[in-house]
Amino acid sequence: MNAHTNQFSVGDAVTWKSQAQGSTVTKRGIVVAIIPPGERPNRMDFVQLYKGGCGWGRPGESYVVKVGNKLYWPHTKNLRHAVDPVEAARAAESSEVAELRADRDSWMEQANARVKDWDDMRRRAQAAEFRISELEVIARALADGYGGSVLTNEVFCLHYELREQAVKAHELLTNLIDAVNVQKATP
Numbered sequence: 001m002n003a004h005t006n007q008f009s010v011g012d013a014v015t016w017k018s019q020a021q022g023s024t025v026t027k028r029g030i031v032v033a034i035i036p037p038g039e040r041p042n043r044m045d046f047v048q049l050y051k052g053g054c055g056w057g058r059p060g061e062s063y064v065v066k067v068g069n070k071l072y073w074p075h076t077k078n079l080r081h082a083v084d085p086v087e088a089a090r091a092a093e094s095s096e097v098a099e100l101r102a103d104r105d106s107w108m109e110q111a112n113a114r115v116k117d118w119d120d121m122r123r124r125a126q127a128a129e130f131r132i133s134e135l136e137v138i139a140r141a142l143a144d145g146y147g148g149s150v151l152t153n154e155v156f157c158l159h160y161e162l163r164e165q166a167v168k169a170h171e172l173l174t175n176l177i178d179a180v181n182v183q184k185a186t187p
Contacts, residue, residue: 013082016074027068118176125169128162
């Protein structure tokens with residue numbers, strides 16, 4: 001667009017709707033001239049416009065538009081930039097692709113975060129399993145060496161709690177791995 005133009009430049013493709021005899025027609029053309037406010041198109045340059053009467057100058061900037069071999073001087077408020085249907089389809093497709101990529105990236109980021117969380121849980125479960133093994137050895141030693149049923153019972157309770165935590169962590173890890181595999185398989 002030129003600096004002196006509010007809306008359109010010479011060469012811009014435009015559309016507008018015109019009405020005649022009860023029907024509305026959408027016209028598409030190219031801006032061929034910019035008419036300053038209060039003026040009319042030049043009679044010598046646009047003879048075709050004056051054949052049926054050209055009207056008075058418009059209060060704002062206006063435009064002469066060529067549709068095929070015909071010239072028009074439509075009201076500016078009715079003009080719209082014409083959109084190339086192929087370009088509009090490309091833009092829509094490009095926008096959809098960008099949205100899908102953003103969704104994919106978001107899901108992958110979430111899945112990776114969950115995998116990290118599950119990996120941390122797996123490590124904690126393994127550490128708990130190792131500690132359970134240590135406590136079992138201690139419990140056997142205490143039972144054999146001291147015959148202390150109170151200490152053995154406390155070790156057994158701790159052993160049971162740690163084993164429960166390890167089982168839960170293992171189940172959660174398995175569920176996460178399944179969810180990540182399903183997400184990877186989904187396009």
